[in-house]
Amino acid sequence: MKTKEYIMHLLAEISNYVLESHPxxxxxxxxxxxxxxxxxxxxxxxxxxxxxxxxxxxxxxTVRPEMSEYYGSMAGSDLVGSARLxxxxxxxxxxxxxxxxxxxxxxxxLGSDRFDSTRFNMPDKKK
Numbered sequence: 001m002k003t004k005e006y007i008m009h010l011l012a013e014i015s016n017y018v019l020e021s022h023p024x025x026x027x028x029x030x031x032x033x034x035x036x037x038x039x040x041x042x043x044x045x046x047x048x049x050x051x052x053x054x055x056x057x058x059x060x061x062t063v064r065p066e067m068s069e070y071y072g073s074m075a076g077s078d079l080v081g082s083a084r085l086x087x088x089x090x091x092x093x094x095x096x097x098x099x100x101x102x103x104x105x106x107x108x109x110l111g112s113d114r115f116d117s118t119r120f121n122m123p124d125k126k127k
Contacts, residue, residue, distance in 0.1 A: 007030070007032075007037070007039075010039060010092075010108070010110075011028065011030075011039070014028075014039070014041050014106065014108070015028070015041070018041055018043050018045075018106070021043070021045040021047070022045070023043035023044050023045040023103065024044055025042075025043060025044040025103070026041065026042070026043045026044075027040075027041070027042045027043075028040070028041050029041075029042075033111070035111050036093070036109065036110055036111015037109070037110050037111060038107065038108070038109055039107075039108040039109075039110075040105065040106070040107050040108075041105070041106045041108075042100060042103060042104070042105045042106075043103045043104055044102050044103040045103055045104060046099070046102070046103060046104070047099070047104050052097050052098075052099060052104070055097040055104075055106070056095065056096070056097040059092065059095030059096075059097065059106070059108070060094065060095055092108045092109060092110050093109045093110050093111055094108075094109045095107065095108050095109070
């Protein structure tokens with residue numbers, strides 16, 4: 001899958017997942033480097049701790065390129081909830097799910113071992 005198609009696929013999958021909760025606000029940020037990328041999605045849907053934990057678990061499964069390539073053609077299909085997040089988790093290097101003051105923040109990092117994900121974080125609002 002080409003880089004642009006791969007990114008579009010991830011954007012579609014994570015957007016579909018977030019939109020299932022009917023947020024009134026969703027912000028997507030993408031930072032690309034030669035060795036990787038950081039995708040951040042912030043919404044205003046407050047999720048319970050159990051859901052945040054389940055989301056984090058699904059996004060941090062073992063990377064399975066053979067599964068992501070196979071299921072990659074399913075972008076836009078009727079996958080829902082954790083099935084959609086598992087699909088994303090098979091493709092990303094790491095994912096973080098955190099509560100914001102009015103919603104949820106999902107950070108996804110993809111890239112080679114040379115990609116330093118700590119350089120590309122959306123700053124949290126200082127209180």
